[in-house]
Amino acid sequence: MLGMLQTENEIVEDFELFEEWDEKYQYIIELGQKLPALSDEFKTDDRKIKGCQSSVWLHASVSDGKIIFKADSDSTFVKGEIALLIQVMSGRTPEEIIKAELGFIDRIGLRQHMAQTRANGLASMIKQMKLYAVGFQHKTA
Amino acid sequence: MLGMLQTENEIVEDFELFEEWDEKYQYIIELGQKLPALSDEFKTDDRKIKGCQSSVWLHASVSDGKIIFKADSDSTFVKGEIALLIQVMSGRTPEEIIKAELGFIDRIGLRQHMAQTRANGLASMIKQMKLYAVGFQHKTA
Amino acid sequence: MSTTANTTQAFDVVSIRRDFPVLNEQPYGKRLVYFDNAATSQKPTAVIQALVDYYSRYNANVHRGVHYLSQRASDAFDAVRGKVKEFIHAANEREIIFVRGTTEGINLVASTYGRKNVMAGDEVLVSAMEHHSNIVPWQMLCEEKGATLKVIPMNDKGELILDNIEQFLNEKTKIVSITHTSNSLGTINPVKEIIKHAHAKGIPVMVDGAQAVAHGSVDVQDIDCDFFAFSAHKMLGPTGIGGLYGKLHLLEDMPPYQGGGEMISSVSFDRTTYNEVPYKFEAGTPNIADVIALGAAIDYWNNLDREAAAKYEQELLNYCTEKLSVINGLRIIGTASNKASVISFVLENINAMDAGMYLDTKAIAVRTGQHCTEPVMTRFCIPGTIRASFMFYNTKEEIDFFVEQVEKAISLLNP
Amino acid sequence: MSTTANTTQAFDVVSIRRDFPVLNEQPYGKRLVYFDNAATSQKPTAVIQALVDYYSRYNANVHRGVHYLSQRASDAFDAVRGKVKEFIHAANEREIIFVRGTTEGINLVASTYGRKNVMAGDEVLVSAMEHHSNIVPWQMLCEEKGATLKVIPMNDKGELILDNIEQFLNEKTKIVSITHTSNSLGTINPVKEIIKHAHAKGIPVMVDGAQAVAHGSVDVQDIDCDFFAFSAHKMLGPTGIGGLYGKLHLLEDMPPYQGGGEMISSVSFDRTTYNEVPYKFEAGTPNIADVIALGAAIDYWNNLDREAAAKYEQELLNYCTEKLSVINGLRIIGTASNKASVISFVLENINAMDAGMYLDTKAIAVRTGQHCTEPVMTRFCIPGTIRASFMFYNTKEEIDFFVEQVEKAISLLNP
Numbered sequence A, B: 001m002l003g004m005l006q007t008e009n010e011i012v013e014d015f016e017l018f019e020e021w022d023e024k025y026q027y028i029i030e031l032g033q034k035l036p037a038l039s040d041e042f043k044t045d046d047r048k049i050k051g052c053q054s055s056v057w058l059h060a061s062v063s064d065g066k067i068i069f070k071a072d073s074d075s076t077f078v079k080g081e082i083a084l085l086i087q088v089m090s091g092r093t094p095e096e097i098i099k100a101e102l103g104f105i106d107r108i109g110l111r112q113h114m115a116q117t118r119a120n121g122l123a124s125m126i127k128q129m130k131l132y133a134v135g136f137q138h139k140t141a
Numbered sequence C, D: 001m002s003t004t005a006n007t008t009q010a011f012d013v014v015s016i017r018r019d020f021p022v023l024n025e026q027p028y029g030k031r032l033v034y035f036d037n038a039a040t041s042q043k044p045t046a047v048i049q050a051l052v053d054y055y056s057r058y059n060a061n062v063h064r065g066v067h068y069l070s071q072r073a074s075d076a077f078d079a080v081r082g083k084v085k086e087f088i089h090a091a092n093e094r095e096i097i098f099v100r101g102t103t104e105g106i107n108l109v110a111s112t113y114g115r116k117n118v119m120a121g122d123e124v125l126v127s128a129m130e131h132h133s134n135i136v137p138w139q140m141l142c143e144e145k146g147a148t149l150k151v152i153p154m155n156d157k158g159e160l161i162l163d164n165i166e167q168f169l170n171e172k173t174k175i176v177s178i179t180h181t182s183n184s185l186g187t188i189n190p191v192k193e194i195i196k197h198a199h200a201k202g203i204p205v206m207v208d209g210a211q212a213v214a215h216g217s218v219d220v221q222d223i224d225c226d227f228f229a230f231s232a233h234k235m236l237g238p239t240g241i242g243g244l245y246g247k248l249h250l251l252e253d254m255p256p257y258q259g260g261g262e263m264i265s266s267v268s269f270d271r272t273t274y275n276e277v278p279y280k281f282e283a284g285t286p287n288i289a290d291v292i293a294l295g296a297a298i299d300y301w302n303n304l305d306r307e308a309a310a311k312y313e314q315e316l317l318n319y320c321t322e323k324l325s326v327i328n329g330l331r332i333i334g335t336a337s338n339k340a341s342v343i344s345f346v347l348e349n350i351n352a353m354d355a356g357m358y359l360d361t362k363a364i365a366v367r368t369g370q371h372c373t374e375p376v377m378t379r380f381c382i383p384g385t386i387r388a389s390f391m392f393y394n395t396k397e398e399i400d401f402f403v404e405q406v407e408k409a410i411s412l413l414n415p
């Protein structure tokens, strides 16, 4: 498995293929469509992050000291965003996740197409992932 | 005594000498300074017309079926305006006063230098004069 | 540009569009298609220019000022009250109160008339299709007073069910507040009829006119409403200003709203007397520039052939409705027989925001979500809709492109 | 132009004046001298241009919109909250609520914090030099609740008498609301000191910052006030918008203000939950354009050498005060040792409006009357004053001309 920064760099390279917002959008939709659905048993309220116009369910588990994230959303676009986050964050140690700066989000130029209010949705997801990591860190410590 | 319209025309002619607002202003101030003061006994609350930044006391009496107006104000400019109204309205029959259209006010070009709120002060004075006339008409009828 | 549709002859939309500078914008290098008019309308140059003129030529605080700028500003400001009066056909310009917008207008009535007249055990009546701004102020009032909020239901087409309206109008009902036109469904309600029923029982009616003012003419005397609120920003005017109409005898009986400058006639620490209507309800320095710009918006309406514009908007509505109706998996929400140029719809298995974002990549501006009418969404068991709303500066060509892109969105987003 | 006075070297007023288009106006063909800045300031081109840009390039309703225009508008709108926070040195941008102006800010606090915390028998403390907007809302609250309004008196110079302030701060006092700077006397109050006294007894303090924001810098954390309200129109910004600062823990405890869109997080007819601070207090479509233009005004302040501007204004104040002081029959009202650039005066035996109108004929804009501080006039036993108030774009040459014309007014109007 590639390091976190390397994974981010790969994503940025992928996105460099697309100049236009509609191309980026379609690519994210494709990622969203490919993300495996979360089984209904995990779609519980305590796993729900309520956004403005869509909801996200985020599930985390630990295996070998690494955190595995799985997630779902009623929005395919949001699922695509999640897919990117999972690509970078899942399978990492709690320490890595807590320290993650996720510079790729700015570098793929998504923010410029989303008002701060929508970008906040992404921020909540990241925050939730980090909270899980902090939780697991305490459990394992 | 000249008819009402003739008096108005004379006033308009006087004002035609002045092109500028400062000249008109000074002329009205002069008129105000020349208007005899109302003796304090007449400066009662029931004779008071409260304006925005100045008060007017208006006194009316009848002699020979004609109404005589006397008035005063704490503003010299307002006294000047009153002087013009008295020139036109005082010494007339109630009927004349009630019918008066007072076109001279527009013709001397005062309104253009006064916001509607100030012009309303002039309107209140005219209204009060007409109310007196209606009152006397009923008394004499 | 597509030539499949010819715009109506009667209405010269090409020259109208030149009045709206924003229509030249090109998000992502693509021609803007602005179909979010129910959220806020675009502004003609005349309105923008009114702001520039005011601020660069005669900006001053109004009233009480004896100097030239203040007098020019006061006259321009005061004249707009008369323009609003004409625009909504009020009887007297003293019946017009300047407020921030519809929301503040409704809050003003709830917190003055409402607080004075609604008591424990009383009822306030609204409808199932109200905007949050015409629900929450009344809920807050009812909670404060121990009163109950009653709701006129609607049918599956999004029309109010008025068969048993009498049931809702009883001796406990202290005020009715109802939207003239629904922002999420497009439904135009028979407010005149509802008001007649309410008045027969002596109950006053407030009308939420936010959407109504933007499409054709409003006549508050004809419908005989007691209060009417609207926002300038939905009818070509600036943000931050709107009007509240109230019948004079009601306004005169109402306690003041906010306290401060302008709304008093004299102040001492012992005793303060309030100014007369409408000033009693307008505390503080008013939004002078935006009032003047609202006046410019009304001038624009007055120079427009409003009847032709309204007819043209109905054409756009019908044209788009027909085209959308044949799309598989698309369901229009709100199919009342009397509708304003607002189309809400859902796409089977497709999240509304995803579709809205797709359209955005093509520079088409629609709104998605609940449109501040969550109870309407609950009623139709949907999380939200995609809403396209038209103004007279939109075109059939834009609709052609829009419908084409909706189809593309469906094929892209279908799971 | 007169050369009797040299403008300060440190401050390039000539180039500053080019930023304010209205200063080129020529009422009655004469050069405008605008000395009515305490009523409202003039606007730099950058502020006017911000409005034009918004309305002609990205006008849209904010938040919840997924389309390009709405996103641009939302980002521009949201950024201003941070700018206001920096401008008044708040700790957190969630402490900034957008309101119509100072008057609405004070009313908001009176009707939420006040209604919740002030009860029968309690006291609210203001000062003898308050603007009506900082008197009437508290009077209305006191009347509703059966509380008492207490007043800190002032001396003949127009300074608050604080020797026995402790007496006014007792266990019944639930809130203090005091002006930072008096609009009719120019007095700058030692608000930090007053706040310290009040806080020692656990009493929160609201500061009326309407005049303070226009002259130099405000630091709400330094003075440690609990609430602070200001109007954009007095600090180079547009009419119809202003800010209310409140300490976060106080805002979070307060009931909502108006109900409607934006201020809720979910609505049903059974149960509505409110949004978080600051949105809880911002119902309805906000005044988007004017918020953005307020942001442009703050940018202008940030690019200005504010210290030099404030110093320059003090020079204008001192220069004019000296010149007026030697005029026979002229009495300055408000001679506090710490003053903003506001000079109120009366002329013996001359009506203030008459003098103001005379100055107007020379295109000099001053304000006359009570300046919405009737109790101040009562205190000084005068019907009103003539008030000249300066901003950093005024000049000593303008003051020379003004003083000359005041002398002419006296000789013309003396009985």
Ligand SMILES: Cc1ncc(COP(=O)(O)O)c(C=O)c1O
Residues within 6 Å of the ligand: C261, C283, C284, C285, C286, D038, D039, D101, D102, D103, D104, D131, D133, D134, D179, D181, D182, D183, D208, D210, D211, D231, D372
């Ligand atoms: C000291 C003071 N407080 C309050 C106000 C009221 O401000 P606004 O009218 O902008 O609400 C003003 C302005 O007139 C003022 O000078």
Ligand SMILES: Cc1ncc(COP(=O)(O)O)c(C=O)c1O
Residues within 6 Å of the ligand: C038, C039, C100, C101, C102, C103, C104, C131, C133, C134, C179, C181, C182, C183, C208, C210, C211, C231, C372, D261, D284, D285, D286
């Ligand atoms: C029907 C309806 N009522 C009320 C409102 C609220 O208007 P505003 O946000 O301008 O106060 C709106 C606009 O969103 C609306 O469409």
